[in-house]
Amino acid sequence: EPLLTPYAGYDVGVADEYDTNVGEIITDARDAAEADVGIVGIPFDTACVAGPRGSRLGPKAVRDELTHGTCYNPGLDVDISRGIDVVDYGDVDVDQTDVLAAHGRVEQALTAITADGVVPVSIGGDHSLTYPTAKAMMNAVDGDVGVINIDAHHDVRHSHGGELSSGTPFRRLLEDDADQLAGENFVELGLSGWHNSKYYVDWVRDIGAEIVTARDVHQDGTEHAVERALDAATDGTAAVFVSVDIDVLDAGSAPGTCAPSPGGLHTHQLLELVYQLGRHDLIRGFDLHEVAPPLDADGVTAKAGAAVVTQFLGARRASQ
Amino acid sequence: EPLLTPYAGYDVGVADEYDTNVGEIITDARDAAEADVGIVGIPFDTACVAGPRGSRLGPKAVRDELTHGTCYNPGLDVDISRGIDVVDYGDVDVDQTDVLAAHGRVEQALTAITADGVVPVSIGGDHSLTYPTAKAMMNAVDGDVGVINIDAHHDVRHSHGGELSSGTPFRRLLEDDADQLAGENFVELGLSGWHNSKYYVDWVRDIGAEIVTARDVHQDGTEHAVERALDAATDGTAAVFVSVDIDVLDAGSAPGTCAPSPGGLHTHQLLELVYQLGRHDLIRGFDLHEVAPPLDADGVTAKAGAAVVTQFLGARRASQ
Amino acid sequence: EPLLTPYAGYDVGVADEYDTNVGEIITDARDAAEADVGIVGIPFDTACVAGPRGSRLGPKAVRDELTHGTCYNPGLDVDISRGIDVVDYGDVDVDQTDVLAAHGRVEQALTAITADGVVPVSIGGDHSLTYPTAKAMMNAVDGDVGVINIDAHHDVRHSHGGELSSGTPFRRLLEDDADQLAGENFVELGLSGWHNSKYYVDWVRDIGAEIVTARDVHQDGTEHAVERALDAATDGTAAVFVSVDIDVLDAGSAPGTCAPSPGGLHTHQLLELVYQLGRHDLIRGFDLHEVAPPLDADGVTAKAGAAVVTQFLGARRASQ
Amino acid sequence: EPLLTPYAGYDVGVADEYDTNVGEIITDARDAAEADVGIVGIPFDTACVAGPRGSRLGPKAVRDELTHGTCYNPGLDVDISRGIDVVDYGDVDVDQTDVLAAHGRVEQALTAITADGVVPVSIGGDHSLTYPTAKAMMNAVDGDVGVINIDAHHDVRHSHGGELSSGTPFRRLLEDDADQLAGENFVELGLSGWHNSKYYVDWVRDIGAEIVTARDVHQDGTEHAVERALDAATDGTAAVFVSVDIDVLDAGSAPGTCAPSPGGLHTHQLLELVYQLGRHDLIRGFDLHEVAPPLDADGVTAKAGAAVVTQFLGARRASQ
Amino acid sequence: EPLLTPYAGYDVGVADEYDTNVGEIITDARDAAEADVGIVGIPFDTACVAGPRGSRLGPKAVRDELTHGTCYNPGLDVDISRGIDVVDYGDVDVDQTDVLAAHGRVEQALTAITADGVVPVSIGGDHSLTYPTAKAMMNAVDGDVGVINIDAHHDVRHSHGGELSSGTPFRRLLEDDADQLAGENFVELGLSGWHNSKYYVDWVRDIGAEIVTARDVHQDGTEHAVERALDAATDGTAAVFVSVDIDVLDAGSAPGTCAPSPGGLHTHQLLELVYQLGRHDLIRGFDLHEVAPPLDADGVTAKAGAAVVTQFLGARRASQ
Amino acid sequence: EPLLTPYAGYDVGVADEYDTNVGEIITDARDAAEADVGIVGIPFDTACVAGPRGSRLGPKAVRDELTHGTCYNPGLDVDISRGIDVVDYGDVDVDQTDVLAAHGRVEQALTAITADGVVPVSIGGDHSLTYPTAKAMMNAVDGDVGVINIDAHHDVRHSHGGELSSGTPFRRLLEDDADQLAGENFVELGLSGWHNSKYYVDWVRDIGAEIVTARDVHQDGTEHAVERALDAATDGTAAVFVSVDIDVLDAGSAPGTCAPSPGGLHTHQLLELVYQLGRHDLIRGFDLHEVAPPLDADGVTAKAGAAVVTQFLGARRASQ
């Protein structure tokens, strides 16, 4: 059975011949000779075990919003209508009731993509999926890697009552793949509120990870946060993975997610972080998770998710 | 047929005799001896051709919210219950299926109001309407004018597939009325995200317009933005028009609009811009567009729109 | 008839043995030997006379959200799972159609709690309730007190047409209890927008109160605001009460309230204020009002309210 | 202080000269020489003590929907654009925190209207208001009266914990005004679900009232229900009052109310009941309660409420 | 410029090899050798001049829901997975600001389709579009035609203030094309509530049309309604067009439309009507209008619309 | 680890001493000497593999609504405040990522309850859970059983791509437990729309099951449906299980579910079916599934679910 189901739904809307819609620059991966960046959907939210699910519909909603955008960002003065090849590999075809099997298929699909020299942009889905998305990068690169988790939460749980969950991906990476991912190269960026536990922050500190909280960003700005994150993630590493959990945003800007965060980052701050981190030469993988359309009023969370994805495309364009 | 339908619905709510509600200071234009500022509704969204419509209901929703407000702003220490005469001219009675005819009637109604020395505050409606609202100011004043577009988008399209649209007003003004509006006196303030095109920013730059992006505002503050905008818009001009597209706000603060902007301005930043710009002596026209009640959750977008309108009244009061 | 109805609904959700949920640290007051902080619900919104009611359901919604949180805040590096004893007294059992009787029962219940050396955290309910919640603190302490109102509104009305309302609590305190609360020890923090009246700000100034507007916070930061508020509220006083009206937040972050405030505080700013003020040694009472679940989209306002309450618990923990 | 605040907001929308909008036939009562029917708003929901409030905003929402309708009903072949004089008296200006005072003012205002030979159509508001609206009819007529309560609930409570509430109006009428309203002339029409108590149905039966449940209507049809209701209500009476609680409808058709009823009446059944009952010669009063706009999705409950009111106008037209 | 934009978005969801999803049986018209029925989207709501627009997004939403359905209806015992060829022609590419031009392109596209022997199923869009969709059938057939309008409204207006609108299509057909469509062959089925005018019903009666109201359907059942409708529409005609305005449904079942109808038809009644009418041999055209996704809560209106379309496919299957 | 987590949240609301709230008659199972009926929550929606999840939150939402109800139904003249002992066992504590393990724990918990002579009322959760809930009844009784599935769907899938799902429970029961459940004793009641497949109906017919569609109910009434269902389910059986999938309701009355059904049953019809079936002497088990609060507007689906549960309690009361 093929790993991937092609996505054929990019809708370029009402045409203005002087615009290039993002939908127009995204090619079906099967038709593309080469690619810089490759979008992959992962419609899976089974490992969201503690709040309302819904991110299984994230890939469709984010792509729907993505396609309406255009290719130029005036704040960045970056134009992605040329100079970057973007493809879409469709969705990973996953079982909905077997977390490990789903992770296995994601890892397999993304390892192949990364090995081809393409930077995958995975759109989930629950955050458990960063285990296979980041693992795929590790499989494809030689040497140590850095991982930056932009998230309101640690996500280094042992488990929820014995289960893998959306709270466990980074511990799995740090423990199971410790030869490639050292604690010192792991960054928690955006932790906020009262959703975390002392036990876990102690462990994160023990392994030497860098912690930059949402409060740090509010007080010291995004530039300082980027510097701290890159210092840690790039120290002696051959590749860096950036993972975005949309719940890092303030609840008012991202209500449509399993665990919204009052007091989280502003959307413009997150976009700045994604742009500054995404431009780094070592970036080899990126994912966005936890956009949950059934929980979203007015689609603002899906719109924010699409902005994050396009911003990352802009960052890659700017890095070239 | 009369151009205007009177508006009789200001509801002053539960009375506190020590309050003055905004609804209480707005007089029916037919009953007023004189006026400083005149509210005009334009229930028209036909030129919104590329996303969901809804701003036709904007004038009613913004007025409904407006009427609940009171006349004092503690941050500004400004009281509009005295020292400024505000009237309401009702709605321009427009055809819903003929864009040019509607624009013609808007231009005619507002030219007369402006010529009377009143500063019109038009509440739309789709952003195509800034062609006739700004044109009316040009008709009524001698000499060059400046225009400041506070918007996430350029709105200098040639057209959407041959049609006038909410994306075309400023090109029409800059091309058709170039004798009164020079590119150097045009300001794009608040551009953000991935909703614009390189082709159009190149044109905006070519004509010498000033561009202050949302990112500029987030990084350098509102004061600097105001300074840049006024420097350009007032340079050799006899009058300045300020246009606000509510989609300049962050999507979380203004979801109820055709094209919400993740990462846009905070509401307090927009209000600061409106206050600082609105106080300038040369201001002769103002409009607010794209509040679309059917797309709005909890009415927050209409509330933001009403705050923008009242803030402008406060600015006019402060300028006197 | 007993004053209080016990609350038995804390739901600790899916267990992770390394987490401590906030629901787990809150003990039924009847079972607790001692307490530092005591939660009290006040399901009453009758004095909300001028907009949509709904805050009667606030205590339930805020507690529901509260229980999902965990005990550690990475931005503050504070852990409330130990070092602080938190109890829940249940809801004050109030009549829904008699404002004075309801206030009387609230005052009676909270006076007893405060006299026991517990800091009550009252969750309302409409803001009229700060009359009895603050009065209870005055009853229980000797000497002068300070009161800090974190609110978009003055709430020093004479009345709405002769009635006590959610707009009258602070005038009642300042006039009826002037021997304990001097104008100089009263702080209005967060006033914004066009919801207030010149007549009332003049009175607030006349009595010598400190006014720190939302615009001040946006321009000068939270630290400066805290300093100004504490300077006033602690000047010669024996105890300080902090009251939070959730409508002090920007409408996009707190739509679910009677009178949302476009341009109000960001949630992270409010949380910072609560933390810095809540740590002060003189704090003897705290309340949160105006979370109105029927008006809330996606529950973001209830989540913000729960974050405020937990933040205050964190502040108390940090002060010990 | 005047009892009534005029209502000036009927909006006749886009004109079609061959239509007569309902808004066009409703005259301000102050300007009308005579009237058959008089609309009165009662913005009061304080006696809703056990669920979410919101019906205070019912009069505005129902009138807003009413005004969009036109004057002809093809199913009934009735045209209200002629042959009936409809006026609007505005809203009764009531205190929001004193139930008895509010009831007193409602009774006073409606007694005068009824005494003038006008049939009042009161739009509330919580159902407690049927005490004064029906009492006003009793005041104005000589002789016994019948009352038909179209409602999912008995509303014959003693009280909720000692308070008058939206559950008490009919006991008050039946006990306090027993000389004019006999149990045998009282009809409960539409009782459904699990929202009532054996204790109260026993009392209703004891006093000899007629009970026609929603299940009876579903099984036997509206015609039979009307016959039973009229037989009881008109037996020896000089006037009949019909009261509609919108929660008699199925929850899917009227979600925007304090206590929705799964399995309640279909809207077309309610409209049929209103039409058949409303045509009776003895009808001297009518009210509609419990439309709660803040609880309403898509405005369907307000639309249903407006349809009920217009249907009653149609019934009065048909009776003439 | 091509008339049609292909639609490539049918999403067959999670596969069960024993199911056939509706999305699987719909072929791109360009790839199909022959067809019985052809779906055509018309994303156009400009002629909705009097209420909130939104049906421009109807084709996308209805197709999205359609694709999730399967091919068997147990109530009808009809299976559309074989025995009927269904194609999709994509959307008619229309100008959004020129009603007549849009109608012209729709008429041109559908005339060609009908002439090919395919029964078009047009999904709009506002109801003005039935002028070109029915006109196309007239163009393609010789002889008289019948038209059945399943709608809460007459839609035989002269105009709204001089404009073509969603209220005018049937008068245009009856007047402009009177040689092919006699009043006696026109049926108004489902008229309800207070949204129509005596002036128009008089005209409808004058021309001899058949009127079957929603009240008739509620009282006499769908079978009788179908009989009356077919008797009129097939009397001496060579072809029959059936048009469905989703607002014929009760507002609780179809809130997402410009003008919801409290008391309208139940969904099961509409589906029965569509099935019984759609099986008739003379049916040569069908359309569905006024599904307005931005006005829809929970997508129930789009789901109802998709059910109507699939029901019609079932009717065509059953007729073969 | 204990199978069950106690539920302590029944909230009896504002007290009227003459009412008995449903929350008051439900005892914690640990405190009860004996019971007729036992409520069990199953917060599990993992086997919902093809649409949006959300029913994991069903047990909480249905219980919240349940508790507000009172004990008397006037249509049925049944009072559950006496004559029936109802307990609550809390929620089955299930793993969220392992369907078979979750089913095993449900089966174990419910087998014990049924063996104690209690009729379990399980509130899910996705419909896969009827495998263990019905299996538990089979475990506890000797002899053949009947099963009545009140559902818009067959739910006799082999699987979705190899997985157990909410579409598979009845095939599992019919195949794996064929010695106790014969096809002739299985009833599909309420099938509707275009959500099923010919392949599956053929299998259902082959095994001799009884099929009563929603269309049958609309045409022939509930009484006939009940007769057909009981004839089949009780023929030679020792016990009967009734399962309700809330999606059997019309989409307008139950939007908050994974797969809403336009044209499904009216709520009053479903309640009638539950009452007539639930009174039968052979009933030994009942469940309600697919109420998905995150997908629900205004809570109408949860309210319908609570009405179904209470109706079943009424049926049990009536049978005694």
Ligand SMILES: [Ca+2]
């Ligand atoms: Ca995460």
Ligand SMILES: [Ca+2]
């Ligand atoms: Ca997270």
Ligand SMILES: [Ca+2]
């Ligand atoms: Ca614009």
Ligand SMILES: [Ca+2]
């Ligand atoms: Ca814009």
Ligand SMILES: [Ca+2]
């Ligand atoms: Ca306040």
Ligand SMILES: [Ca+2]
């Ligand atoms: Ca306030």
Ligand SMILES: [Ca+2]
């Ligand atoms: Ca009632």
Ligand SMILES: [Ca+2]
């Ligand atoms: Ca009621």
Ligand SMILES: [Ca+2]
């Ligand atoms: Ca129509």
Ligand SMILES: [Ca+2]
């Ligand atoms: Ca219609």
Ligand SMILES: [Ca+2]
């Ligand atoms: Ca099912």
Ligand SMILES: [Ca+2]
């Ligand atoms: Ca089902």
